[in-house]
Amino acid sequence: xxxxxxxxxxxxxxxxxxxxxxxxxxxxxxxxxxxxxxxxxxxxxxxxxxxxxxxxxxxxxxxxxxxxxxxxxxxxxxxxxxxxxxxxxxxxxxxxxxxxxxxxxxxxxxxxxxxxxxxxxxxxxxxxxxxxxxxxxxxxxxxxxxxxxxxxxxxxxxxxxxxxxxxxxxxxxxxxxxxxxxxxxxxxxxxxxxxxxxxxxxxxxxxxxxxxxxxxxxxxxxxxxxxxxxxxxxxxxxxxxxxxxxxxxxxxxxxxxxxxxxxxxxxxxxxxxxxxxxxxxxxxxxxxxxxxxxxxxxxxxxxxxxxxxxxxxxxxxxxxxxxxxxxxxxxx
Amino acid sequence: xxxxxxxxxxxxxxxxxxxxxxxxxxxxxxxxxxxxxxxxxxxxxxxxxxxxxxxxxxxxxxxxxxxxxxxxxxxxxxxxxxxxxxxxxxxxxxxxxxxxxxxxxxxxxxxxxxxxxxxxxxxxxxxxxxxxxxxxxxxxxxxxxxxxxxxxxxxxxxxxxxxxxxxxxxxxxxxxxxxxxxxxxxxxxxxxxxxxxxxxxxxxxxxxxxxxxxxxxxxxxxxxxxxxxxxxxxxxxxxxxxxxxxxxxxxxxxxxxxxxxxxxxxxxxxxxxxxxxxxxxxxxxxxxxxxxxxxxxxxxxxxxxxxxxxxxxxxxxxxxxxxxxxxxxxxx
Amino acid sequence: xxxxxxxxxxxxxxxxxxxxxxxxxxxxxxxxxxxxxxxxxxxxxxxxxxxxxxxxxxxxxxxxxxxxxxxxxxxxxxxxxxxxxxxxxxxxxxxxxxxxxxxxxxxxxxxxxxxxxxxxxxxxxxxxxxxxxxxxxxxxxxxxxxxxxxxxxxxxxxxxxxxxxxxxxxxxxxxxxxxxxxxxxxxxxxxxxxxxxxxxxxxxxxxxxxxxxxxxxxxxxxxxxxxxxxxxxxxxxxxxxxxxxxxxxxxxxxxxxxxxxxxxxxxxxxxxxxxxxxxxxxxxxxxxxxxxxxxxxxxxxxxxxxxxxxxxxxxxxxxxxxxxxxxxxxxx
Numbered sequence: 001x002x003x004x005x006x007x008x009x010x011x012x013x014x015x016x017x018x019x020x021x022x023x024x025x026x027x028x029x030x031x032x033x034x035x036x037x038x039x040x041x042x043x044x045x046x047x048x049x050x051x052x053x054x055x056x057x058x059x060x061x062x063x064x065x066x067x068x069x070x071x072x073x074x075x076x077x078x079x080x081x082x083x084x085x086x087x088x089x090x091x092x093x094x095x096x097x098x099x100x101x102x103x104x105x106x107x108x109x110x111x112x113x114x115x116x117x118x119x120x121x122x123x124x125x126x127x128x129x130x131x132x133x134x135x136x137x138x139x140x141x142x143x144x145x146x147x148x149x150x151x152x153x154x155x156x157x158x159x160x161x162x163x164x165x166x167x168x169x170x171x172x173x174x175x176x177x178x179x180x181x182x183x184x185x186x187x188x189x190x191x192x193x194x195x196x197x198x199x200x201x202x203x204x205x206x207x208x209x210x211x212x213x214x215x216x217x218x219x220x221x222x223x224x225x226x227x228x229x230x231x232x233x234x235x236x237x238x239x240x241x242x243x244x245x246x247x248x249x250x251x252x253x254x255x256x257x258x259x260x261x262x263x264x265x266x267x268x269x270x271x272x273x274x275x276x277x278x279x280x281x282x283x284x285x286x287x288x289x290x291x292x293x294x295x296x297x298x299x300x301x302x303x304x305x306x307x308x309x310x311x312x313x314x315x316x317x318x319x320x321x322x323x324x325x326x327x328x329x330x331x332x
Numbered sequence: 333x334x335x336x337x338x339x340x341x342x343x344x345x346x347x348x349x350x351x352x353x354x355x356x357x358x359x360x361x362x363x364x365x366x367x368x369x370x371x372x373x374x375x376x377x378x379x380x381x382x383x384x385x386x387x388x389x390x391x392x393x394x395x396x397x398x399x400x401x402x403x404x405x406x407x408x409x410x411x412x413x414x415x416x417x418x419x420x421x422x423x424x425x426x427x428x429x430x431x432x433x434x435x436x437x438x439x440x441x442x443x444x445x446x447x448x449x450x451x452x453x454x455x456x457x458x459x460x461x462x463x464x465x466x467x468x469x470x471x472x473x474x475x476x477x478x479x480x481x482x483x484x485x486x487x488x489x490x491x492x493x494x495x496x497x498x499x500x501x502x503x504x505x506x507x508x509x510x511x512x513x514x515x516x517x518x519x520x521x522x523x524x525x526x527x528x529x530x531x532x533x534x535x536x537x538x539x540x541x542x543x544x545x546x547x548x549x550x551x552x553x554x555x556x557x558x559x560x561x562x563x564x565x566x567x568x569x570x571x572x573x574x575x576x577x578x579x580x581x582x583x584x585x586x587x588x589x590x591x592x593x594x595x596x597x598x599x600x601x602x603x604x605x606x607x608x609x610x611x612x613x614x615x616x617x618x619x620x621x622x623x624x625x626x627x628x629x630x631x632x633x634x635x636x637x638x639x640x641x642x643x644x645x646x647x648x649x650x651x652x653x654x655x656x657x658x659x660x661x662x663x664x
Numbered sequence: 665x666x667x668x669x670x671x672x673x674x675x676x677x678x679x680x681x682x683x684x685x686x687x688x689x690x691x692x693x694x695x696x697x698x699x700x701x702x703x704x705x706x707x708x709x710x711x712x713x714x715x716x717x718x719x720x721x722x723x724x725x726x727x728x729x730x731x732x733x734x735x736x737x738x739x740x741x742x743x744x745x746x747x748x749x750x751x752x753x754x755x756x757x758x759x760x761x762x763x764x765x766x767x768x769x770x771x772x773x774x775x776x777x778x779x780x781x782x783x784x785x786x787x788x789x790x791x792x793x794x795x796x797x798x799x800x801x802x803x804x805x806x807x808x809x810x811x812x813x814x815x816x817x818x819x820x821x822x823x824x825x826x827x828x829x830x831x832x833x834x835x836x837x838x839x840x841x842x843x844x845x846x847x848x849x850x851x852x853x854x855x856x857x858x859x860x861x862x863x864x865x866x867x868x869x870x871x872x873x874x875x876x877x878x879x880x881x882x883x884x885x886x887x888x889x890x891x892x893x894x895x896x897x898x899x900x901x902x903x904x905x906x907x908x909x910x911x912x913x914x915x916x917x918x919x920x921x922x923x924x925x926x927x928x929x930x931x932x933x934x935x936x937x938x939x940x941x942x943x944x945x946x947x948x949x950x951x952x953x954x955x956x957x958x959x960x961x962x963x964x965x966x967x968x969x970x971x972x973x974x975x976x977x978x979x980x981x982x983x984x985x986x987x988x989x990x991x992x993x994x995x996x
Contacts, residue, residue, distance in 0.1 A: 031368040036695040038720045048406045048423060049431060052398050056370045056435040059396035064723035066716050069405045073733045074712045075956050084960040086841045091712060091956035094968070095975060099713060099955065102980040103720040177418045291431065292407050292423035296416040304426070311427060316434040363700040380738045380755060381763060384730050388702045388767040391728035401737045509750045623763065624739050624755035628748040636758070643759060648766040 001328045005131065005140040007148050007155075007187070008216070012194055012224065019156050022317075022324035025061075030327070034063035037330045040104035041067045041141070042097075044077070045112040049291060049318050050141050050149065054108060057323040063330070068100060079126055097133035106137040106329050113144035113181040118255040121145055121182065122212050137329040139322075145213075147183045150290050151191035152325070153317040157310055158195065158243065161286065167242040172234075173203035174289075174298035175271045179250025179261045184290050186213045188245055189228065193217040196224035202237040203230070204271065206253040206264045239281040245288040246273045248298055273299040278308070286310050333660045337463065337472040339480050339487075339519070340548070344526055344556065351488050354649075354656035357393075362659070366395035369662045372436035373399045373473070374429075376409070377444040381623060381650050382473050382481065386440060389655040395662070400432060411458055429465035438469040438661050445476035445513035450587040453477055453514065454544050469661040471654075477545075479515045482622050483523035484657070485649035489642055490527065490575065493618065499574040504566075505535035506621075506630035507603045511582025511593045516622050518545045520577055521560065525549040528556035534569040535562070536603065538585040538596045571613040577620040578605045580630055605631040610640070618642050665992045669795065669804040671812050671819075671851070672880070676858055676888065683820050686981075686988035689725075694991070698727035701994045704768035705731045705805070706761075708741070709776040713955060713982050714805050714813065718772060721987040727994070732764060743790055761797035770801040770993050777808035777845035782919040785809055785846065786876050801993040803986075809877075811847045814954050815855035816989070817981040821974055822859065822907065825950065831906040836898075837867035838953075838962035839935045843914025843925045848954050850877045852909055853892065857881040860888035866901040867894070868935065870917040870928045903945040909952040910937045912962055937963040942972070950974050 007015055039058045043051065051067065058065040070077045070091075077096050078089035085092065101107050109130055113121040120126075127143035140148050158164060169192045171185060185201075189209065192199045199217065201209055208214075208230065217228045231237050238244065254260035278285050287308045293299055303309060339347055371390045375383065383399065390397040402409045402423075409428050410421035417424065433439050441462055445453040452458075459475035472480050490496060501524045503517060517533075521541065524531045531549065533541055540562065549560045563569050570576065586592035610617050619640045625631055635641060671679055703722045707715065715731065722729040734741045734755075741760050742753035749756065765771050773794055777785040784790075791807035804812050822828060833856045835849060849865075853873065856863045863881065865873055872878075872894065881892045895901050902908065918924035942949050951972045957963055967973060 029368070036693070036724060036726075038723050040716065040720075043405060046405060046407050046422075048400060048402075048428060051406060052372065052400055052432055052435045055396075055398035056372070059370050059398075060368060062368075064396075064719075064728075066719035066723075067405075068712060068716055070712075072405055073707060073710060073731075073736055074715060075710050078959070082960070082965060085958035086961055090710075090958065092959050094959070095955050095957060095979070096712060098976050099979040100716055102976070103716045103983055291427050293427060294417035294422065295410070295424050295426070296414070297418050301414060312430050312434070315427070315431040319435055361700070375737060378737060378739050378754075380732060380734075380760060383738060384704065384732055384764055384767045387728075387730035388704070391702050391730075392700060394700075396728075399737075404737055623759050625759060626749035626754065627742070627756050627758070628746070629750055633746060644762050644766070647759070647763040651767055 003138040004148060004325045004329065005138060006146050007151050007191055007194060008220070015152065015155065015194070018152060018324045018328065019159060019321070021327060022156060022320040025323050025327065026320045030061060032062040033327055034058065034061040034330050037063040038104045039063060039065040039326065040100050040107045041065055042100060042107065043067065043069050043110045043141070045110050047110060049315050050110065053318040053322055057319050057326060061323060061326060079129065093130055093133060097130055098135070101134045101136045104136065106139060106326070107134050108139035108141045110141035111143055113183065115179065115181060115250065116256040118210060118252070122210060139325065142183050144181065145183055145186050147187040149318060149322055149325070150184060151187040153321040154188060154288065154314055155191055155195060156317045156321050157288070157314045160313070167197055168240050169197040170200045170202050170237050170241045170244045172244055172246050172273070173207050173271055174246040174248050174273060175265065175268055176248030176294060176298060179258065180248045182209070182213065182249050185209060185247045185249050188247065189213065189217045190220055193220040193226050193228050194224055196226040199226060199228045200237045201230040202234060203232065204268055205232055206251045207249065208252055210252055234277065238277060238285065241282045241285045243286050243288060244273065246299055247290065272297060273303050275300065275302050288314055291315055335470040336480060336657045336661065337470060338478050339483050339523055339526060340552070347484065347487065347526070350484060350656045350660065351491060351653070353659060354488060354652040357655050357659065358652045362393060364394040365659055366390065366393040366662050369395040370436045371395060371397040371658065372432050372439045373397055374432060374439065375399065375401050375442045375473070377442050379442060381647050382442065385650040385654055389651050389658060393655060393658060411461065425462055425465060429462050430467070433466045433468045436468065438471060438658070439466050440471035440473045442473035443475055445515065447511065447513060447582065448588040450542060450584070454542060471657065474515050476513065477515055477518050479519040481650060481654055481657070482516060483519040485653040486520060486620065486646055487523055487527060488649045488653050489620070489646045492645070499529055500572050501529040502532045502534050502569050502573045502576045504576055504578050504605065505539050505603055506578040506580050506605060507597065507600055508580030508626060508630060511590065512580045514541070514545065514581050517541060517579045517581050520579065521545065521549045522552055525552040525558050525560050526556055528558040530558060531560045532569045533562040534566060535564065536600055537564055538583045539581065540584055542584055566609065570609060570617065573614045573617045575618050575620060576605065578631055579622065604629060605635050607632065607634050620646055623647055667802040668812060668989045668993065669802060670810050671815050671855055671858060672884070679816065679819065679858070682816060682988045682992065683823060683985070685991060686820060686984040689987050689991065690984045694725060696726040697991055698722065698725040698994050701727040702768045703727060703729040703990065704764050704771045705729055706764060706771065707731065707733050707774045707805070709774050711774060713979050714774060717982040717986055721983050721990060725987060725990060743793065757794055757797060761794050762799070765798045765800045768800065770803060770990070771798050772803035772805045774805035775807055777847065779843065779845060779914065780920040782874060782916070786874060803989065806847050808845065809847055809850050811851040813982060813986055813989070814848060815851040817985040818852060818952065818978055819855055819859060820981045820985050821952070821978045824977070831861055832904050833861040834864045834866050834901050834905045834908045836908055836910050836937065837871050837935055838910040838912050838937060839929065839932055840912030840958060840962060843922065844912045846873070846877065846913050849873060849911045849913050852911065853877065853881045854884055857884040857890050857892050858888055860890040862890060863892045864901045865894040866898060867896065868932055869896055870915045871913065872916055874916055898941065899945070902941060902949065905946040905949045907950050907952060908937065910963055911954065936961060937967050939964065939966050952978055955979055
């Protein structure tokens with residue numbers, strides 16, 4: 001494995017090998033596996049799980065890491081090509097990225113969507129430009145349109161459920177005070193399709209996932225024997241659901257227009273996952289979320305604090321899943 | 333030892349064992365004792381000594397650490413229960429804390445007093461709420477009303493003085509441009525009482541320590557054979573004093589009222605520890621302070637730079653004292 | 665070696681030993697050389713290369729490091745003597761520095777020029793005041809007037825060029841939106857002179873390096889057999905040049921006067937290193953820069969992305985050069 005930027009680059013057998021390795025490392029720690037190795041972590045956006053779990057995971061494998069946060073102790077980074085740099089950014093990624101890469105054995109990069117141009121974000125243009133500058137094993141810590149570390153950890157969490165095989169998986173839009181990126185919904189719908197699940201995307205009008213994301217998931221389902229559909233009807237979506245994965249994202253009908261997005265979500269306060277969603281037809285449905293979650297906006301306290309919730313297990317699984325990734329990328 | 337959040341939870345014999353271990357680690361380093369162990373450090377407030385010494389101490393014992401600073405590279409944390417999270421905080425402690433705990437072998441938390449509701453701060457409600465979410469060994473890096481790491485290091489510093497037994501210990505209020513929390517004075521008056529010292533709290537009117545703090549210290553003195561009293565009279569307090577511990581804190585008569593607090597301290601500029609405090613009746617009195625200290629506001633340059641000062645030794649002792657704590661919490 | 669704060673303190677033979685050690689560590693890693701050692705890194709100013717490479721270098725030698733950034737998770741530091749501290753800074757360097765030193769085996773400090781008083785900056789008064797408070801091996805991570813880590817890495821980069829001996833070295837002023845400090849030009853002109861090069865400082869009127877810097881470089885050239893001159897004439901400077909080192913700095917004729925500096929640089933947009941600078945008389949001239957560089961302000965894209973550029977190699981060389989420094993300072 002040369003890099004970990006998209007589950008689709010790996011294919012299911014390699015994902016399963018990674019998860020087997022993750023389970024093995026949980027059972028049989030290898031505290032010297034990455035002795036002397038250094039992981040660089042570049043965060044253009046905030047983080048808690050990724051920031052903590054990569055540092056911890058690297059340490060548990062005997063390696064080290066350093067964190068660079070442009071604008072907080074480090075120079076702001078310019079990403080545009082050909083620009084005359086006379087503004088706030090003192091350093092261009094064309095220098096910053098290769099330089100950081102030259103100090104480490106693998107580099108992780110977090111760069112959220114700019115949220116202005118949907119085509120550019122769907123093509124993951126900014127992450128791609130950065131990745132092209134790195135001649136080391138690369139880890140996607142969440143890009144405009146992907147979050148493979150989350151997808152891998154969630155796959156592991158699903159594997160741990162009883163009857164982990166073909167199951168009804170609902171990705172539901174959830175309320176948030178403002179637009180969030182498409183990275184997690186795109187990664188998760190694709191992951192669930194790769195796993196061969198019956199995937200239903202449940203979202204209000206104006207919040208459909210872009211066709212490119214849906215088609216990519218359908219292609220994965222065609223290989224795995226799963227399916228991918230979408231609906232605005234909560235009751236039909238939840239009927240018989242085994243897993244509801246709640247996630248907030250911006251209005252795709254008004255991508256990049258913060259005001260129109262706010263207007264579009266104004267009446268959507270009922271898209272907060274509550275116990276009564278499950279009462280009738282999905283009594284055993286589990287609830288997933290990638291965190292951070294805004295309580296009582298996206299998911300109600302009673303759900304997060306109740307037995308349906310898998311969110312802490314998902315977060316925990318980031319650690320062994322990513323340790324497997326690091327092990328595969330860096331173990332000589 | 334399951335956690336280190338309050339010297340009172342330990343009792344004197346266990347404190348003395350910790351200090352013996354601290355001295356042993358100074359003499360006989362154990363650079364592999366915590367190999368493979370990871371300490372998480374969550375700072376909701378600024379730090380220099382705690383931030384540096386815990387990272388260094390963990391490294392000197394062969395372990396690793398990571399630092400999370402909400403609002404600086406990590407999400408702001410919500411602490412209120414039951415709230416609809418539609419404000420600035422993206423993550424609730426109910427997720428953030430257990431998640432961080434799941435990535436490490438022990439977790440340290442710094443959360444200063446909110447400084448609004450005295451009863452809430454005295455009960456250490458915020459720290460208690462966070463501690464309840466952590467299923468790992470926990471270290472109090474300074475809470476609303478406690479700072480056991482400082483107290484332990486100061487105990488060690490006192491032990492290093494000639495005639496370390498029963499001695500006259502004055503905790504004196506000192507000037508600061510604005511109100512500071514009660515954590516250090518509460519921890520220090522209790523520590524000195526536990527050590528069996530003759531403790532005098534010297535402070536202006538309006539700045540008496542709350543009865544709950546004084547009573548807790550008196551209970552400790554009753555066990556140790558020490559005593560605890562308070563006064564506004566500097567001359568009588570300092571007569572024969574062996575140690576003056578200077579500390580700034582807010583007006584308890586106006587707790588949570590910044591304006592009234594400022595007014596209360598307006599004429600208190602003479603509460604800056606100066607050489608003439610000691611001239612008459614306490615010529616050999618040593619001066620302690622937990623740092624950071626505002627020079628020439630709380631303590632004059634001549635005192636800090638002179639032979640009375642123990643402040644650098646106190647700060648240094650944070651390292652071995654905390655290494656002993658980590659060793660006890662994490663060494664298998 | 666007791667500290668690494670200025671190449672001039674070392675002399676050429678010791679520099680050459682450091683560079684030999686750097687090359688040896690590149691060939692034969694010593695992943696346990698600094699096991700158990702802790703490096704403290706205090707950054708009063710932003711960094712990317714220094715911040716990442718020191719952490720990585722320490723880890724590759726088996727040691728650990730911690731980073732303190734006053735104002736970002738740590739207290740703001742006061743540097744003035746005798747002041748009444750009733751402003752924003754909560755901690756004085758007279759406590760902060762010795763305390764940090766007591767937690768580590770070596771301390772690195774970055775403190776850029778204040779840029780107000782030229783005499784004070786030339787004397788490196790602030791760094792000197794901090795250095796005097798540290799009783800540990802000390803590394804200058806860039807002070808008001810020096811950047812020995814950059815100079816050492818650049819020396820190594822020059823050594824790697826074909827015919828590394830006596831060569832024509834042009835330090836050229838380059839455009840920047842505002843005044844930058846003199847640390848790098850001062851360190852580089854001195855380094856090139858120490859290496860016995862024919863050094864030409866090329867700069868517009870009003871941007872001459874201060875006499876103290878030029879004299880110091882000439883003294884080094886007198887020992888090494890090199891030479892140091894200065895000019896405003898680009899064509900004569902570049903004729904036959906082997907290396908052009910581009911660097912931005914503030915107007916020395918208007919030191920500390922931001923408005924006059926802006927006015928002085930208003931017509932200097934042509935001081936952006938472009939391919940046509942080399943076409944006539946320096947076809948094989950290589951281009952160096954310490955980074956970060958503002959593309960198309962100081963150096964054009966075509967130059968940075970072309971075969972003349974050494975900037976990534978310079979940045980990479982920070983790692984082995986500094987590992988040699990750490991090895992010499994800390995290996996017992």
